[in-house]
Amino acid sequence: MGADREGGARHTPARAVAYAACGVVLLAGCASMPDSGDLRGVESTPRQDSQVRVFAMPPAEGAPPADILQGFLEALTSDDPGYATARQYLTPQAARLWQPGRVTTVLQDGPSMQAARTGGRDDSDDAAFTLTGTRVATVDAQQSYAPADGPYRQTVHLSRDDKTQQWRIDGLPQGVVMGRSDFQRNYMSVNKYYFASNGAGASGETTAVADPVYVRERVDPMTQVVRSVLQGPTTWLRPVVRSSFPTGTDLAKGTPALTPDDQNKLTVPLNEKAAGVGRARCDEMAAQLLFTLQYVTPTVNEVELRSGDRHLCSLTADQAEAVAARGSTAHPDYVYFIDEQHRLVRLATGASGTKAEPVPGALGQGAQPLRAAAVSRDERTAAGVSSDGSALYVGSLVSSGSLGSPVLTSRGPTPGDRLTTPSWDAYGDLWVADRDPARPHLWLLQQGGGAPVDVSVPGLDGRIRDVRVAADGVRIALKVDKNGKQSLLVGRIQRADDKDAGRPAVSVLELRSAAPGLEEITAMSWAGDSRLVVVGREEGGVQQMRYAQVDGSTPEGPPPAALSGVEDVAASEDDRVPLVAYSGEDGIVRLPSGTQWQKLVKSGTAPVYPG
Structure with missing residues (x-):
């Protein structure tokens, strides 16, 4: 059973x-x-x-x-x-x-x-x-x-x-x-953590990737999740991540239930497979455990690893944040949207005011009217889609200058059959789908330019209508339409060098449903290391906004407060910043923690956080 x-x-x-x-x-x-x-x-x-x-x-x-x-x-x-x-x-x-x-x-x-x-x-x-x-x-x-x-x-x-x-x-x-x-x-859902095997992100940091699993909630969950981390990533995620624990590492034989001491330090005794690791690798091992244990108890703030009588390393929670970057700890400076003059504008995430300012650079000047945009995760570059959806432009947010020629164009017959809202990954690459029914494509532009890379999506059944890449750069959420019904799918991004073409061969593999109960998806955004916020409708139901785990399960806790007429939603992996949405009835609105939706700007559309 x-x-x-x-x-x-x-x-x-x-x-x-x-x-x-x-x-x-x-x-x-x-x-x-x-x-x-x-x-x-x-x-x-x-x-x-x-x-x-x-x-x-x-x-x-x-x-x-x-x-x-x-x-x-x-x-x-x-x-x-x-x-x-x-x-x-x-x-x-x-x-x-x-x-x-x-x-x-x-x-x-x-x-x-x-x-x-x-x-x-x-x-x-x-x-x-x-x-x-x-x-x-x-x-x-x-x-x-x-x-x-x-x-x-x-x-x-x-x-x-x-x-x-x-x-x-x-x-x-x-x-x-x-x-x-x-x-x-x-059972409770826990994110265990590994590291992206494709290399460092755009900032040079190692990138941590969440791998959600379910453990029995009241049967020593701390020991359960530690063993789960040591056993390695799940089959679906394994091709794109690595663990710093040597193969065969397990808890030392006879280890009792793991419990932190009165200083909130957890000592983890490992078998002889871990005895020879160096300090840098040991720090990564401890960081994997610290990131994971935050989903079991907030009290553990230090992990010590031992093998036999040997002390391997100790790492505090603050030190772990320097070992690897996670989307949930990257605080965005601004939320961005398109104003009534079709310019890219921004509002500081911590500001109480509602007056938006045009972004620096050509995308904030209005010379090229926009209908959607995406901002790189370092908030130094932005990509904008022209008002008719036919052209994608990339411009700097730290210097002035002309916009230049589009980096990608679409020949779709109508605006709805052209380019989607783009999305930036952790490596500084830009993703966008062309919805042209005659030539549908998922494109990747390295560092936001150059020759577009045609991304293979084997098993895709339908046409991509929207794209959002996770902060870790190894998972992507796709809104897919088939015969008038939409589904939210999450795929694994795999990259390999194409020596003949001189550029990477990129694929999105093993698509799986993240919101199996919905038949109409209006909008979606990443809202955590393994969670999305989704606006959609069940068969025969009304529009709703809810959270969905990437594995297709429903997180515990209440959904966001109800909001009618939602057409776009923006969330950050960092939950310290509020949800932002565009409602046809209320304009740009935001949802601070523990409150109801508040109006920000009446005339504005397409809100986004960096990513």
């Missing part, structure tokens, strides 16, 4: 554990169920406070097969380390063979069970039940979440022991199955 920050503050689930009688919930498989007959639902456990640990009851003496199976299913939703209680419902051989960590299957509701006794008599020593439901997602052995759909149907077999006369499960599918509400109570 996530997460990024929410509403202006990082979501940090409470880690306090209540062991007193009032703080422990026991799941007892004691409800009587018939051995045959109609389909019955196994109800999901009511959602409990995050500080309450839930433990299962062992099988009752003489319990019938239906109660044994129900007790086992309830035990799967408990906070029992190693599923020790759940194994008591299995025969010794089945307990040895069962691998609960192989896959977790999440159903819309708790699994329904229907008896299908294999014997024809009430005194039979064999029983079988079929578990059914509607799949929502799976979490694989690497703890990687993936949306899923379609029916779930598995058979569980039970037998009665000849000596004890107790019913036990002797045949079951591998892994764990539970309803969505139990999954949300039991």
Whole structure:
């Protein structure tokens, strides 16, 4: 058988554990169920406070097969380390063979069970039940979440022991199955961190990349995530990142649960594989753990790595920020948009005023009317799309001068069939899609110029309508249209040198849905190291704004405050700056943390943060 920050503050689930009688919930498989007959639902456990640990009851003496199976299913939703209680419902051989960590299957509701006794008599020593439901997602052995759909149907077999006369499960599918509400109570999303393997970003810094996984929230999550980091990146991300931990590195044998000391320092004992690392590499290893542990507890501010009796290195949280750059810590100076004169203008992110100023340089002068723009992450260069969508211009934001010729043009038949809003990556390269139905392309312009690189997107089913590159430069979000329905897809950017062409060969691979519940996507923007903010509509629903994880899961916490008529949305990976949006009803508006939307400028469109 996530997460990024929410509403202006990082979501940090409470880690306090209540062991007193009032703080422990026991799941007892004691409800009587018939051995045959109609389909019955196994109800999901009511959602409990995050500080309450839930433990299962062992099988009752003489319990019938239906109660044994129900007790086992309830035990799967408990906070029992190693599923020790759940194994008591299995025969010794089945307990040895069962691998609960192989896959977790999440159903819309708790699994329904229907008896299908294999014997024809009430005194039979064999029983079988079929578990059914509607799949929502799976979490694989690497703890990687993936949306899923379609029916779930598995058979569980039970037998009665000849000596004890107790019913036990002797045949079951591998892994764990539970309803969505139990999954949300039991699991938490954590970003673990690795480094982009394509080299340093435009500023020369190593770039950290988030790799979201799900861990059991109240079963020693700190040790879980440390082990997960040591085991390496998930399969989807592995081709474009590296880990500084030597291959085979693990916690030292016999390591107890990891706990920080009273100085908030976490000591991590590693096996002999890490014994020979140098100081620079060790600092990167410690930085990976510090970045990751911030999603488990905010109290750890230093990590010490040891191997045997040897001290390898110690690193504080402040020192870790100097080891690698993350989008969530890069504070933008300005938010930018197009004013009523079709110029690129800006507002300081920390300013209380609402008077925008034209950006320095040609894009702020209005000689070339614009409809959309993107600003490089160092805020020194900008790219603007002409008002008819046919031409892309690049200009400096630190010096004056003429705009020059466009770096890219489109021959699409209408403005909506031409160039998208561009997007800058961590390497200083510029991305834009041409929506021309006769010649659709995803283009990359190195350092914002030169011969455009035609980016390959194998498996793309539809036409790209919008593009946003993550701050790490190795993931890209695409709004894709097919037959009038839009989807939000996230792909992995892979680069290789094309020696014959003298420029890189770039591909976007293994597209996956980040918002599977939406059929209409109006706007989207990166809003964290592994999170996007999306404006869209479900089938038969109304427009909504919500957060979405890159793995297709929904982060905990409330969505942004409602806003009608949204046509564009801008977010920064740094959650200290507010969301900004363009509404056809209210103009440019912003959403400071903990408040409602506020009007900034009535006449303005296409807001963006750097990126």
